[in-house]
Amino acid sequence: MNILEQKIVTTRKDHHCFGCARKVFKGSKMQAITTVDGGDISRNYWCATCQEYWSRYMQDGDLIGYGELKSEDSERWEALRNELEIDFS
Ligand SMILES: [Zn+2]
Secondary structure, three states, X not given: OEEEEEEEEEOOOOEEEOOOOOEEOOOOEEEEEEEEEOOEEEEEXXXXXXXXXXXXXXXXXXXXXXXXXXHOOHHHHHHHHHHHOOOOO
């Protein structure tokens, strides 16, 4: 799998984050990663928490399935989310 493009975008529609499978509403800043695998091009979106999780704990070349960044290590992921996201509830 090769990364073709990686950029921060302001989403124009709702997306699910690839790392944690949460729904992120349009108008959010997400990282859009376009990859090619064989002949298949796909684009995935990542929320800020998952971007930070990846840069802290994962290595380039690591592969995960959809939602696994959170589901594989939910305790550490939740701790990071609490650190990064302000919760007014
Ligand atoms: Zn996420």
